[in-house]
Amino acid sequence: MSYFKFCPNCASQNIQFENNRRFECFDCGMVYFQNVATAVAVIIIRRDEMLFTVRNREPKLGMLDLPGGFTDPDETAEETCARELKEELNLNIDSERFKYFKSFPNNYLYKGIPYKTEDLIFIVECPENAELTLEESEIQSVKWIKMSEINLEEIGFESLRKAVEEHLKLYI
Known part of the structure; x- marks a missing residue:
């Protein structure tokens, strides 16, 4: 079609x-x-917890997500991580602190049009005493979930579900 x-x-x-x-x-x-669009997602770790956002728009409204988004032209993936965390959570993290983890293909259906993306997953430690301010048009809330208590079925996108599952294998 x-x-x-x-x-x-x-x-x-x-x-x-x-x-x-x-x-x-x-x-x-x-x-x-x-062509495939490049996107990033960031696994943010604090002790034995992982930060998830709750989507405030389609696709996957109300489901768990990782902070991130599409890479702009002439931007590195690490710069995208830093920009997206600033936009979505008002979190300032230097682009050099993001550690590449893995990539996963994703199908992103937006307003009836399917987009193929390559989701580049990065990991970063949350700065101590970080205060988060949410971009409410995109994020309903954030949840810190103990890694031992993460329910993969609550994660909206399969690519991110796989990334979290792979990351959990390192800790559990």
């Missing part, structure tokens, strides 16, 4: 959007590739 009905260059309907990856217009010859 195609999510686009017209060519954005010539408005022709003589188009094909193969596997939601390669868009081609057979009238004007336009070809567009929808």
Whole structure:
């Protein structure tokens, strides 16, 4: 099923959007590739706990999430981690403190359009006495959950569920 009905260059309907990856217009010859988007997620650790956010918007409204988001053009993944934590939690962490953990592919359905992402997972220790201020349009609340008590089924995205599961294997 195609999510686009017209060519954005010539408005022709003589188009094909193969596997939601390669868009081609057979009238004007336009070809567009929808490449994988880079996103980051941060596992924030405090002693034996992990920080989760509770999503305040779709997709996965009300489910557990890790702080993070999409990488902007000309931004490193570590810079994305620092920017997203500042935006979402008002948490200032230098980009050099984030340690790469693993990556997982993800399907991100947003307003009926499927996006393929590559979620880069980083780990960081929470600064002592950090005070969090939530970006309420995106985050309902935060939860510090003991690693031994994390319910993986409450995590909204499969890629993040796998990341947390892999991380827990290191501690439990």
